[in-house]
Amino acid sequence: MTAHDPRLLAWAYLSRVVQGPSAYMSMLIDELGVEETARAVRNGDLPPAIEEKTRARAHIDTAQRDLDLMEAMGGRLVTPNCADWPAWRMLSFDGLDASGGETAPFVLWVLGSGDLVDLTERSVGIVGTRASTAYGEHVTAEIAGDLAVDGWTVISGAAFGIDGAAHRAALGVGGNTLAVLACGVDRAYPSGHARLLKQIASSGAVISEYPPGTTPAKFRFLARNRLVAALSDGVVVVEAGWRSGARNTANWARKLGRPVMAVPGPVTSASSTGCHRMIREGEAQLVSNAVDVVEASGPFGVGDSAEDAAATRDIDALRGNSRLVYEALPGTGSRSTRELSEESGLLITQVRATLPLLELEGFASSDSSGWFRTR
Amino acid sequence: MTAHDPRLLAWAYLSRVVQGPSAYMSMLIDELGVEETARAVRNGDLPPAIEEKTRARAHIDTAQRDLDLMEAMGGRLVTPNCADWPAWRMLSFDGLDASGGETAPFVLWVLGSGDLVDLTERSVGIVGTRASTAYGEHVTAEIAGDLAVDGWTVISGAAFGIDGAAHRAALGVGGNTLAVLACGVDRAYPSGHARLLKQIASSGAVISEYPPGTTPAKFRFLARNRLVAALSDGVVVVEAGWRSGARNTANWARKLGRPVMAVPGPVTSASSTGCHRMIREGEAQLVSNAVDVVEASGPFGVGDSAEDAAATRDIDALRGNSRLVYEALPGTGSRSTRELSEESGLLITQVRATLPLLELEGFASSDSSGWFRTR
Numbered sequence: 001m002t003a004h005d006p007r008l009l010a011w012a013y014l015s016r017v018v019q020g021p022s023a024y025m026s027m028l029i030d031e032l033g034v035e036e037t038a039r040a041v042r043n044g045d046l047p048p049a050i051e052e053k054t055r056a057r058a059h060i061d062t063a064q065r066d067l068d069l070m071e072a073m074g075g076r077l078v079t080p081n082c083a084d085w086p087a088w089r090m091l092s093f094d095g096l097d098a099s100g101g102e103t104a105p106f107v108l109w110v111l112g113s114g115d116l117v118d119l120t121e122r123s124v125g126i127v128g129t130r131a132s133t134a135y136g137e138h139v140t141a142e143i144a145g146d147l148a149v150d151g152w153t154v155i156s157g158a159a160f161g162i163d164g165a166a167h168r169a170a171l172g173v174g175g176n177t178l179a180v181l182a183c184g185v186d187r188a189y190p191s192g193h194a195r196l197l198k199q200i201a202s203s204g205a206v207i208s209e210y211p212p213g214t215t216p217a218k219f220r221f222l223a224r225n226r227l228v229a230a231l232s233d234g235v236v237v238v239e240a241g242w243r244s245g246a247r248n249t250a251n252w253a254r255k256l257g258r259p260v261m262a263v264p265g266p267v268t269s270a271s272s273t274g275c276h277r278m279i280r281e282g283e284a285q286l287v288s289n290a291v292d293v294v295e296a297s298g299p300f301g302v303g304d305s306a307e308d309a310a311a312t313r314d315i316d317a318l319r320g321n322s323r324l325v326y327e328a329l330p331g332t333g334s335r336s337t338r339e340l341s342e343e344s345g346l347l348i349t350q351v352r353a354t355l356p357l358l359e360l361e362g363f364a365s366s367d368s369s370g371w372f373r374t375r
Numbered sequence: 376m377t378a379h380d381p382r383l384l385a386w387a388y389l390s391r392v393v394q395g396p397s398a399y400m401s402m403l404i405d406e407l408g409v410e411e412t413a414r415a416v417r418n419g420d421l422p423p424a425i426e427e428k429t430r431a432r433a434h435i436d437t438a439q440r441d442l443d444l445m446e447a448m449g450g451r452l453v454t455p456n457c458a459d460w461p462a463w464r465m466l467s468f469d470g471l472d473a474s475g476g477e478t479a480p481f482v483l484w485v486l487g488s489g490d491l492v493d494l495t496e497r498s499v500g501i502v503g504t505r506a507s508t509a510y511g512e513h514v515t516a517e518i519a520g521d522l523a524v525d526g527w528t529v530i531s532g533a534a535f536g537i538d539g540a541a542h543r544a545a546l547g548v549g550g551n552t553l554a555v556l557a558c559g560v561d562r563a564y565p566s567g568h569a570r571l572l573k574q575i576a577s578s579g580a581v582i583s584e585y586p587p588g589t590t591p592a593k594f595r596f597l598a599r600n601r602l603v604a605a606l607s608d609g610v611v612v613v614e615a616g617w618r619s620g621a622r623n624t625a626n627w628a629r630k631l632g633r634p635v636m637a638v639p640g641p642v643t644s645a646s647s648t649g650c651h652r653m654i655r656e657g658e659a660q661l662v663s664n665a666v667d668v669v670e671a672s673g674p675f676g677v678g679d680s681a682e683d684a685a686a687t688r689d690i691d692a693l694r695g696n697s698r699l700v701y702e703a704l705p706g707t708g709s710r711s712t713r714e715l716s717e718e719s720g721l722l723i724t725q726v727r728a729t730l731p732l733l734e735l736e737g738f739a740s741s742d743s744s745g746w747f748r749t750r
Binding site for chain 2: 135138139263264265266267268272273276279280285286287288289292
């Protein structure tokens with residue numbers, strides 16, 4: 001039994017009590033801090049409407065046990081206080097009406113050593129039906145494999161069919177892949193993918209916003225889909241029905257401002273009808289291969305190929321923490337790393353890691369007074 | 376040897392001399408009449424720039440022989456003076472810059488007994504690659520067969536591959552089909568389709584704007600493609616390369632304001648790449664079946680199913696000669712059939728055939744003073 005940081009224990013407690021996204025809870029944590037919020041929840045010291053929702057579970061404090069379990073499994077709890085919290089990705093929830101769950105998770109339970117910021121710097125969600133055909137699996141493998149070779153992280157939901165084919169293809173070329181689950185990361189779901197999930201964790205990450213032991217449920221799949229979309233530069237649907245989880249992920253991507261892509265197939269194949277209809281109704285752009293996907297998924301992260309480097313001369317091409325830090329740099333005068341941390345919402349360690357990259361690319365420079373923009 | 380009408384001989388002569396579309400010649404015929412225009416061409420009595428283009432062939436007058444040949448083959452020459460000239464379809468060339476051949480044909484050589492106005496009242500062009508796959512031919516047969524059963528005429532170019540599959544499917548269900556050739560209708564091109572062309576002529580029509588004996592040539596295929604588009608309510612591309620005749624037909628359709636549709640296929644099939652790219656670049660709408668095609672091809676002609684009849688309550692749904700005659704009806708007062716003929720550009724016989732339909736649908740009525748709009 002490890003002595004965990006009290007803040008981490010508070011996050012773990014809240015994750016167990018709140019179970020999934022809650023815009024109100026996120027706001028409360030922002031205002032009161034996580035420990036104070038945990039105390040308020042524990043004591044039922046909340047507005048009645050909210051108190052009702054946490055009352056049933058407020059007495060359950062498995063934080064110590066959950067964190068111990070994660071440690072034993074080689075996992076961890078990633079919170080907005082952590083250096084590898086993908087803050088940039090979560091920004092896309094800002095300004096959305098959160099009444100339908102359109103809000104960032106407040107923690108992520110993670111199995112695997114992959115850094116979440118790195119893994120989601122250039123990433124594509126590839127999703128589709130469990131009832132995939134040999135054609136769909138073949139095309140998924142081609143696209144996911146090519147993207148992974150090119151340095152993109154393949155994000156999916158670890159389901160049978162297209163999801164599994166996407167993860168496997170990325171693993172097959174030694175690329176990055178990330179699985180987002182609708183249950184606790186300690187549960188192998190589907191159980192037939194237990195070995196695949198281990199492989200994903202060993203090279204990338206298996207994540208969930210739900211605490212260990214949580215069982216999968218319909219509403220959790222829908223919430224999970226929003227994370228696949230949020231963590232990706234774009235979402236590709238490879239075979240799907242019209243009313244499908246894949247289309248739900250696609251809808252999330254659109255809501256979050258991510259490009260939605262669909263792969264066509266034979267019109268004689270029922271597994272492609274959802275893709276065709278999405279293209280037909282303007283919900284998705286037709287893509288045939290990884291080149292199409294990269295084109296649709298927009299400008300690349302900092303420092304890729306020569307061609308990409310040229311593209312990143314443009315400030316619009318800055319992504320992730322680079323973009324956040326750049327935005328925090330003053331137009332006139334200069335700022336300290338601490339000031340940049342406060343302004344960007346990133347940790348000082350993250351700011352310190354990012355500034356040299358910006359300097360290298362010619363976006364930032366420093367003198368004795370601090371850091372400033374060079375363009 | 377038949378004694379042909381002098382006007383018909385003049386049209387036949389001009390068709391041979393001019394060879395294909397000529398906006399200037401059409402204009403001249405409009406102004407001078409066809410016989411006077413033929414006389415001017417024969418005598419080289421034209422502006423120098425035009426005279427140069429007709430000089431080489433002005434002395435060739437095979438009109439009598441051409442018309443005799445057509446008669447012997449059971450065919451005919453259809454001109455703007457004929458009752459089955461598809462005048463409505465040709466209107467779509469109005470207002471186009473005709474410098475690139477964007478002009479109506481001035482005659483159509485026809486094999487087969489099908490009435491061109493009837494055949495093109497509700498019609499869809501279905502085109503595609505000669506290098507079709509079994510998948511492409513299967514889908515073409517499904518779509519063309521379903522459309523033909525539903526009363527649509529299937530228009531294509533009688534080429535190997537998708538074109539042939541489209542014609543055959545329409546014939547197979549006892550439906551209407553029309554082939555537009557890039558050579559004289561007396562020539563079976565491709566020769567492997569000699570029997571198919573005979574079948575098309577025996578139930579529908581095989582047409583060409585080129586006089587008998589004309590050999591196929593690259594520029595004639597391009598001109599032919601514009602007629603496939605002009606005579607159709609929409610054009611469907613099933614399997615095509617990016618630089619293909621089918622895409623050229625699609626481009627004509629867009630230029631003429633017709634919906635362009637493309638059928639997707641496996642992204643692993645080279646034969647579908649053109650279709651996918653057209654969809655991807657917004658050049659074509661994705662269609663999977665005949666229902667999609669009918670939906671995209673817009674409002675129906677007068678008097679189809681109950682649902683269609685309801686749609687045609689709307690004036691915008693009037694098509695073909697019905698629309699031309701309706702537009703010619705006065706808002707106040709009334710007009711005689713002769714006045715309606717002059718106003719609409721249709722023959723009196725055509726006006727007479729159309730008015731009862733308009734009356735039946737509640738768009739027109741008559742009293743002792745003549746015909747008028749009822750809405």
